[in-house]
Amino acid sequence: xxxxxxxxxxxxxxxxxxxxxxxxxxxxxxxxxxxxxxxxxxxxxxxxxxxxxxxxxxxxxxxxxxxxxxxxxxxxxxxxxxxxxxxxxxxxxxxxxxxxxxxxxxxxxxxxxxxxxxxxxxxxxxxxxxxxxxxxxxxxxxxxxxxxxxxxxxxxxxxxxxxxxxxxxxxxxxxxxxxxxxxxxxxxxxxxxxxxxxxxxxxxxxxxxxxxxxxxxxxxxxxxxxxxxxxxxxxxxxxxxxxxxxxxxxxxxxxxxxxxxxxxxxxxxxxxxxxxxxxxxxxxx
Ligand SMILES: Nc1ncnc2c1ncn2[C@@H]1O[C@H](COP(=O)(O)OP(=O)(O)O)[C@@H](O)[C@H]1O
Ligand SMILES: [Mg+2]
Numbered sequence: 387x388x389x390x391x392x393x394x395x396x397x398x399x400x401x402x403x404x405x406x407x408x409x410x411x412x413x414x415x416x417x418x419x420x421x422x423x424x425x426x427x428x429x430x431x432x433x434x435x436x437x438x439x440x441x442x443x444x445x446x447x448x449x450x451x452x453x454x455x456x457x458x459x460x461x462x463x464x465x466x467x468x469x470x471x472x473x474x475x476x477x478x479x480x481x482x483x484x485x486x487x488x489x490x491x492x493x494x495x496x497x498x499x500x501x502x503x504x505x506x507x508x509x510x511x512x513x514x515x516x517x518x519x520x521x522x523x524x525x526x527x528x529x530x531x532x533x534x535x536x537x538x539x540x541x542x543x544x545x546x547x548x549x550x551x552x553x554x555x556x557x558x559x560x561x562x563x564x565x566x567x568x569x570x571x572x573x574x575x576x577x578x579x580x581x582x583x584x585x586x587x588x589x590x591x592x593x594x595x596x597x598x599x600x601x602x603x604x605x606x607x608x609x610x611x612x613x614x615x616x617x618x619x620x621x622x623x624x625x626x627x628x629x630x631x632x633x634x635x636x637x638x639x640x641x642x643x644x645x646x647x648x649x650x651x652x653x654x655x656x657x658x659x660x661x662x663x664x665x666x667x668x669x670x671x
Contacts, residue, residue, distance in 0.1 A: 387499045388637065390506050391521040391528045391560075395545055397511035399533040400567035402429040403602050404628075405508035407621070410463035410611035411629035412504050420498060420505040421461070423470035424491075424517050430508040431469040434461040435609030438471030445473035447494050448487075448520070449480065454494040463611040466502070474517070481516040488519035488556060495524055513548045522553060527561040527637050532583065533568045534595065536575075539582050546587075561637040565628070566595040594628040596621065 390408075392401045402425070409421045423430035428438045442457040447468065454468065461467040481487035495505060507521045522528060528549055532542045542564060549562060564587045570576045584591055599621035605612040612621050 387495075387502050388504050388527065389495065389525045390504065390632075391509055391518075391525040392506065392531055393509045393513070393518065393521070393528050393545075393549060394531050394541075395511060395513040395548060396533075396541060399531050400596065401511075401531045402433060402508050403606065404529070404531050404565060404567060404596065404625075405430055405506050406433050406463075406611055407602075407613075407625040408628055408632065409465055409504070409506045410613055411625040412632070413464040414613060414626065415629050415633060417503040417633070418466075418501065419464075420458075420466045420468070420495075420502045422468045422491075422495075422505060422507045424474075424507050424521055425470055425510040426472055426474045427510070428470040428472075429606075431467065431471075433606045433609060434463070434465065434467060434611075436461055436467055436469045438469040438473070441469065443471045443473055444468050444491075445471060445475075445477050448474070448477040448490045450490075454498050458498075462609065462614060478516055487516050488523050491520035492524035513545070513552055519552065519556060522549070522558050522560065523556060525558070525560045527563060528553075530562065530564045532564060532566050534566045534570075534576050534579050534583070535568065538566075538579055539586060542583065543586065562590065564591040566591070569595045569597045571597065592628060592631050594624055594631055596624045596628070599624075 392405045394401055405421060409419045412419045421430060422444060424444055431438050436459055441459065442452045446452045447454050447457050457468045459467045459469055507525065509518050509521045512518060530542065530545055530549065532538050546562060553560065566580060566583055569580065580595060597620050599619055601612050601616045601619045602621045605615055608615055612619060616622060
């Protein structure tokens, strides 16, 4: 089972949307997929019409009141879901008194390893809490989701460094990849930013960029993946393309976490990423 955490230390960048839709696209590609909602806000659960207030949740799993298998729910899009609720705060509070609280999710998911091809974990917008630590500890890959808006490059560089630090601190090893979202092709700024992100992250960045599409907001409001309400929209195409990339890759777990040197831009690239101001970001010589 490949375990992919969707992370960023920032909210509103499209993590939950990407978690739901990459999961649903992998189901369309005949994979058995589990989605774990690891955010108190429970947006992944709500986005799939599942209420965490009724029935077992990830908080119950982490507090060891139920097993991961007992907490599984069927969700739209052919997904299996472990839902979330405000109750997750109880685990965060209790974790200070536990030995190795960051390993709970990893152990809990082990019993499901033969039942699913993929588990996707939708993380909260915090890199340094016990919840993200649990996700990273359980993961074979971390997917850094970046909104392709203003200051995205600086945010992405900082966020990646932060997750590498967290991984090093807890001794985790996972493949760290980057996904651009909320992309608006019409603006020159966004197009140039994409070039800069590719220059910076090289092969760590997925070729697929998720374009802005209002259908994704509608899908969230309907509580169903976009494939069920608008299967031919650009968002459906983008997530199918992303799933194809994910299916084709072999995660480089245990590799040196820093990007290979060749993937980094040279100082001269600053001129070639024409007209783009990148304050605060040092392109390396
Ligand atoms: N590609 C996209 N196009 C249009 N709206 C999007 C897109 N991705 C996310 N959204 C919307 O942006 C908001 C924040 O997205 P969400 O996935 O909840 O972010 P996060 O989980 O990082 O906080 C939601 O209202 C969501 O519907
Ligand atoms: Mg979210």
